[in-house]
Amino acid sequence: MLSIPQNSPYPAQLRASLAALRRRIAAAAEAAGRNIDTITLLAVSKGHPVEALAVAHSLGLADFGENYLDEALPKIAALAGSSPPLRWHFIGRIQANKTRDIAAHFDWAHGVDRLRIAERLAAQRTAAQPPLNVCVQVNVAAEASKAGLPPDEVADFVAELLPLPRLRVRGLMCMLPYGASVTEQAAGFGAMRQLLERLNRGGAGLDTLSMGMSNDLEAAIEQGATLVRVGTALFGAR
Ligand SMILES: *Cc1c(COP(=O)(O)O)cnc(C)c1O
Numbered sequence: 001m002l003s004i005p006q007n008s009p010y011p012a013q014l015r016a017s018l019a020a021l022r023r024r025i026a027a028a029a030e031a032a033g034r035n036i037d038t039i040t041l042l043a044v045s046k047g048h049p050v051e052a053l054a055v056a057h058s059l060g061l062a063d064f065g066e067n068y069l070d071e072a073l074p075k076i077a078a079l080a081g082s083s084p085p086l087r088w089h090f091i092g093r094i095q096a097n098k099t100r101d102i103a104a105h106f107d108w109a110h111g112v113d114r115l116r117i118a119e120r121l122a123a124q125r126t127a128a129q130p131p132l133n134v135c136v137q138v139n140v141a142a143e144a145s146k147a148g149l150p151p152d153e154v155a156d157f158v159a160e161l162l163p164l165p166r167l168r169v170r171g172l173m174c175m176l177p178y179g180a181s182v183t184e185q186a187a188g189f190g191a192m193r194q195l196l197e198r199l200n201r202g203g204a205g206l207d208t209l210s211m212g213m214s215n216d217l218e219a220a221i222e223q224g225a226t227l228v229r230v231g232t233a234l235f236g237a238r
Contacts, residue, residue: 002054002078010055017234018059025228028221039221042089042210044231047238050075056234057082065110065229067092069101076105091173091229093147100124108133110173110210110229113149118161125166132166135173135210138195140188143177151195158204171208171226172196176216185216189223196224 004011021041029036044065045053053064053075064086066072072088079086089108094117102109103124112118112134125132136157139148149157154172161169172195176188189211196206212220214233221228231238 002050002082004051004054004058008051008055010052011058013236014052014055014059014234017236018056018061021230021233024217024233025221028218031218032222034221034224038226040227042091042227042229043234044091044213044229045075045235046071046092046231048235050078052235053079053086054082057086063087063089063227065089065091065231069098073101073105089229094121096120103132106132108135108170110135111137111147112161113137113147113157115157115160118164118167122164122167127166129166131168133168133170133208134161135171135208136161136169138172138174138192140174140191140195141177141180141184146175148174151191154195155199155202158199158206162204169204169206171206171210172199173210175211175213178215180216182219185219186223189216189220189225193224 025039026036029039040063042063042065043056043061046067076088087107089110090102090106091110094111099120103121121132136154137148138151138154139146172192174192176185192209192211196209200206208227209225210227212225212228214230217228
């Protein structure tokens, strides 16, 4: 738990940005004919101080996303014991030497795209903990430099993950290239939706599409995002 200093700028700032963000999400859900309760806002807090997270939590946010383990662990420790508890999502690239701490301290891992990493997470998650929720990262726009599996390899990969103990395969995650046009956003997020539907027709039982960020969350919600990962539009520039 953490007390928020009297002169903190964050309460006023975050109250305003969160209200604006909730309006955007509500408008996108309404336009898509979707129930807003099916969309979780994941607050991406990388690069922002723990005080900002404490304020966001006090305003009702429960899900927080971090990319870098060394930055995340002190925040997780500082906010331990908060009520209601925070849910921590690791959304960065997962290196093999970080899996033990990710398995120990996070509730979700979004960037899973290699079997060796998934096997380590499964082996290192303890039986005393609930299963670690995982999303398979898809390189849906086929960017050479980007993490994630090509779409045509995802089904076989999910089939390899499903039997692993102590992991719960929840769904798919992607990031589109920053300057993607509205047409490219619809195509990329639409391909994710179709991939999830195809996997579920095969019995995968997935319930999560982790997609949409500050600049493209409307297109993601239109295509069925259940979890939008928003940093800048909430906390400001990093
Ligand atoms: C940083 C990051 C985000 C948030 O991006 P914003 O544009 O600041 O909203 C979402 N997802 C991932 C994987 C990120 O690394």
